[in-house]
Amino acid sequence: MKKIENILGFIGILLVAILGNTLLKTDMLFFRLLIGVGFGYVLTRAYTGFAGSVNRAYNTGSTKLMRTLMVMFFISALVTTAFLFKGDPTSYNLWINPINLGLVLGGLLFGFGMSFSSCCASGVLTDLVTGLPRAFVTLIFFSLGVFIGFPMQRTAGWVRRSWFSTSVGEELSGGVYLPDLFKWDGLEGYLGAIIVTGIFCCLVIYFSYIYEKHRKENNTYIGHAMEKKQDSCERYDSKNYRFFSTETYNRFFVNPWTLKQGAVVITILFTLLMGITKAGWGASTPYGIWFGKFLMVLKVPVESITAFTKVSSGSFKLPFFEHPIAVQNVGIIFGTMIYLLTAGKFKETFMSEMNITKREVLLFALGGITMGLGTRLSNGCNVGALYTPIANFSLSGWIFLIFMVLGGIAGNAFAKKLSTSKKLSTSK
Numbered sequence: 521m522k523k524i525e526n527i528l529g530f531i532g533i534l535l536v537a538i539l540g541n542t543l544l545k546t547d548m549l550f551f552r553l554l555i556g557v558g559f560g561y562v563l564t565r566a567y568t569g570f571a572g573s574v575n576r577a578y579n580t581g582s583t584k585l586m587r588t589l590m591v592m593f594f595i596s597a598l599v600t601t602a603f604l605f606k607g608d609p610t611s612y613n614l615w616i617n618p619i620n621l622g623l624v625l626g627g628l629l630f631g632f633g634m635s636f637s638s639c640c641a642s643g644v645l646t647d648l649v650t651g652l653p654r655a656f657v658t659l660i661f662f663s664l665g666v667f668i669g670f671p672m673q674r675t676a677g678w679v680r681r682s683w684f685s686t687s688v689g690e691e692l693s694g695g696v697y698l699p700d701l702f703k704w705d706g707l708e709g710y711l712g713a714i715i716v717t718g719i720f721c722c723l724v725i726y727f728s729y730i731y732e733k734h735r736k737e738n739n740t741y742i743g744h745a746m747e748k749k750q751d752s753c754e755r756y757d758s759k760n761y762r763f764f765s766t767e768t769y770n771r772f773f774v775n776p777w778t779l780k781q782g783a784v785v786i787t788i789l790f791t792l793l794m795g796i797t798k799a800g801w802g803a804s805t806p807y808g809i810w811f812g813k814f815l816m817v818l819k820v821p822v823e824s825i826t827a828f829t830k831v832s833s834g835s836f837k838l839p840f841f842e843h844p845i846a847v848q849n850v851g852i853i854f855g856t857m858i859y860l861l862t863a864g865k866f867k868e869t870f871m872s873e874m875n876i877t878k879r880e881v882l883l884f885a886l887g888g889i890t891m892g893l894g895t896r897l898s899n900g901c902n903v904g905a906l907y908t909p910i911a912n913f914s915l916s917g918w919i920f921l922i923f924m925v926l927g928g929i930a931g932n933a934f935a936k937k938l939s940t941s942k943k944l945s946t947s948k
Contacts, residue, residue, distance in 0.1 A: 522864030523864070525860075525861045525862075525863075525864045525865075525866050525867065526773075526861065526862055526864055528861050528866075529773075529857075529858055529859075529860075529861030529862030529863075529866075530862065532854070532857060532858050532861060533858055533862075536553065536554075536557060536851075536854055536858070540553045540554070543841075544841060544847065545841075545842055548796075548797070548844065549841070549842065549844060549847050551796060551797075552797075552844045552845075552847045552848040552851065553847050553848065553850070553851040553854075554851065555789055555792065555793055555848055555851065556847065556848035556849060556850060556851020556852045556854070556855060557851040557852070557854050557855035557858065558785070558789045558851075558855060559642065559786070559789055559801075559848075559851070559852050559855060560645065560646055560851060560852035560853060560854060560855020560856040560857075560858075560859075561855035561856070561858060561859045562777070562782050562785040562786055562789070562855075563642065563643070563646050563782070563786075563852070563855075563856070564646050564649075564650070564855065564856045564859045564860065565776060565777045565782070565859045565863075566750075566776065566777040566778070566779060566781060566782025566783075566785070567746045567747075567750065567776055567782075568585060568588075568779055568782045568783075568786075569639065569640060569642070569643040569646070570589070570640050570642070570643070570902035570903070570906065570907070571634040571635075571637075571638060571639050571640040571643050571902065571928075572585050573585050573586040573589055574586075574631060574634070574635070574924070574925055574928030574929070574932070575634070575635060575638060575928065575932060576744050577728070577731065577732075578635075578928065578929060578932040578933075579932065580741070580742050580743055580744045581731075581732055581735035581736065581740060581741030581742060581743065582732065582741070582743050582744045582747060583728035583729070583731055583732045584744070584747055584779060585744075585747075585779055586724065586725075586728050587724075587725045587728050587729075588779040588780060588782075588783050589783070590721040590722075590724050590725050590728075591721070591725075591780075591783060592783035592786060592787055593717070593721055593907065593910045593911065594717055594718055594721045595783075595787050596787050596790050596791070596907070596910070596911035597713075597714065597717045597910060597911050597912075597913060598714060599787065599791045600791075600794060600911050600912060600913070601710050601714065603794055603795060603798075604699075604710065604913075605707065605708060605710050606708070609688050609697070609699075610688060610691050610692060611798070612794075612798045612799070612912075613797075613798055613799035613800075614688075614692055614697070614800075614912040614913075614914070615693075615799075615800055615802075615899075615900065615904065615905075615908045615909045615912050615914060616688065616689040616692045616693060616694070616695040616696070616697045616909065616912060616913075616914040616916070617693060617694075617695050617898070617899045617900065617905060617909055617914055617916035617917075617920075618679070618680065618681060618682035618683075618685075618693060618694040618695050618899070618916065619682050619683050619684060619694075619695055619696060619915065619916050619919060620678055620679065620680075620681060620682055620683055621678045621679075622672075622673075622676070622678055622679030622680075622897040622898060622899070623897070623898045623899070623905070623916055623919055623920055623923075624919070624923050625894075625897050625898075625923075626893075626894040626895065626896070626897030626898025626899070626905065626920070626923075627894065627898055627905070627919070627920045627921075627922070627923030627924040627926075627927060628894070628923050628924075628926060628927035628930070629890045629891070629893055629894030629897065629927060630890070630891050630894030630895065630898065630901065630902070630905075630924055630927060631894075631923065631924035631925060631926060631927025631928035631929075631930070631931060632890050632894075632927040632928070632930055632931035632934075633886070633887040633888065633889070633890030633891035633892075633894060633927075633931065634887065634891055634902075634928060634931070635887070635927075635928050635930075635931030635932040635934075635935055636883045636884060636886055636887030636890075636931060636935055637654065637655075637658040637883075637884050637887030637888055637891065638651075638654070639654075639655065639658060640891065640901055640902040640903075641662070641803040641804040641807070641891070641895065641901035641902065641903065641904070642803045642849075642852060642901070642902070642903055644658050644659050644662060644888075645803075645849055645852040645853050645856070646852060646853070646855075646856040648853055648856075649853060649856040649857055649860060649866075649869070649870060650856065650860075650869050650870070650872070650873070651872070651873035652870065652873070652874065653873060653874060653875075653876045654873055654876060654880070654884050657876075657881050657884040657885055657888065658884045658885075658887055658888040658891075659807070659888065660885075660888065661884070661885040661886075661887075661888030661889040661892065662804075662807050662888035662889070662891050662892040663807040663808060663810050663811040663814075663888075663892065664811055664888070664889055664892060665888060665889040665890065665891060665892020665893040665894075665895075665896075666804055666805065666807045666808030666811065666892040666893075666895055666896060667807075667808040667811040667812060667829065667892075668892075668893070669808070669892060669893045669895065669896025669897065670808055670828075670829035670830060670831050670896060671828060671829060671830050672896055672897065673896040673897070673899065674829070674830035674831065675830055679896070679897055679899075680694070681694065682694035682695050682696075684696065686700030686701065687700050688700050689914070693899070695914055695915065695916050696914065696915035696916070697913055697914065697915075698712070698713035698716055698717070698913040698914070698915060699712070699713040699913055701713075701716075702716075710913075713913045717910065717913065720918055724921075746776065747779065749776060750776045750777065750778045750779065751778065753775040753776055753778075773862045773863055774862075774863040774864065774865075790907075790908075790911065794911075797844075800903075800904075800907075800908030800909075800911060800912060801903045801904070801907060801908050802845055802900060802901075802903060802904040802908065803845065803848075803849055803852075803901055803903050803904065804892070804895040804900065804901040804904060805845060805895075805904075806843060806845050806846040806849055807892065808829070808831075808892070808896075809831070809835050809836060809843065809846070810846075812825045812829065812831075812835075812836045813836060813840070816836060822836050822837060883935070883938075887931075894927075898920055900920075902924070905917065905920045906920050906921055906924065
């Protein structure tokens with residue numbers, strides 16, 4: 521069975537390359553597809569995701585993923601400087617998001633929701649393959665949350681207007697663009713912005729170590745099983761190396777990547793995305809558009825949908841595979857499938873979470889709708905309000921991180937309380 525999956529995986533790679541090149545309308549859409557495949561592949565093979573940065577720390581005590589993300593954020597900001605220095609930052613679609621009540625509430629809601637669904641906007645796409653029932657329920661209600669959140673994002677002053685802005689931030693969508701604060705540093709503000717970003721990353725890493733140390737001292741640290749497996753696979757003895765061997769195949773296509781390896785690949789993909797599209801990584805907006813398209817299938821007039829959402833009718837009328845972010849999101853699903861097939865893990869992984877209870881359906885629905893609403897209030901998800909803004913030197917990304925973590929802690933605590941109360945009720 522594994523050999524059949526291996527073959528199907530390589531066939532899948534060919535089909536994505538051939539059909540994507542021939543059927544997609546433009547070269548840029550084909551590029552978006554390939555970037556999505558890359559993101560899906562690395563997120564799955566490195567067993568990483570932004571939601572896990574909080575969920576793992578709360579449930580296992582391990583902060584390794586959070587620390588790795590900080591290194592990735594810093595490197596991404598560093599390479600972004602290559603595009604922006606001595607150029608016009610307003611010529612890029614930088615995500616300098618507003619700093620306001622919407623950002624705060626959005627971060628709290630998003631963190632709260634991802635604790636129930638164990639994923640985020642990009643993670644729900646990989647989980648459609650690795651945990652279909654959970655991800656499918658989450659995606660439906662995530663899309664609903666984005667859809668009903670569109671009017672607030674488009675019209676509410678407490679979501680649109682920033683409490684404070686800098687010059688470049690004001691020219692974009694509002695907010696604080698860190699280089700604006702250090703124009704005197706001799707490098708157009710980028711030296712100061714990089715130093716501040718590095719300080720913020722180091723602070724998060726420092727507090728992560730403090731938290732992990734506390735968990736170990738209190739004997740509540742259990743570690744993350746996959747992180748241990750990833751580290752063990754990193755060790756490789758070349759003494760008996762043979763190219764045509766099972767060991768070599770496993771090393772190239774099967775063995776999980778470490779979190780560091782995953783971070784490096786994600787940074788490379790993000791750099792390509794920034795350089796070619798002049799914009800960062802986003803994922804959540806198409807979900808609301810997909811929900812609108814579903815309503816259109818049910819004969820809801822597009823005029824009614826547009827009047828409610830305040831989103832142009834063209835967004836809902838645009839063919840599915842002509843929306844760049846939608847194509848990129850589909851690529852994430854394909855990338856997940858390709859890794860699992862070439863690794864011979866598809867059937868085993870796909871069937872691992874097929875049974876869920878009615879109670880779990882309700883919790884996943886809650887997680888999905890709160891995440892969806894959160895993305896509209898904060899103008900993005902973990903990639904659109906956290907990763908991309910930080911890499912684009914937006915102060916909003918760091919504020920989102922704080923409240924996303926707080927929301928994640930609250931959500932995990934609430935989920936734990938629900939789990940405990942259920943055990944008590946069943947034991948009576």
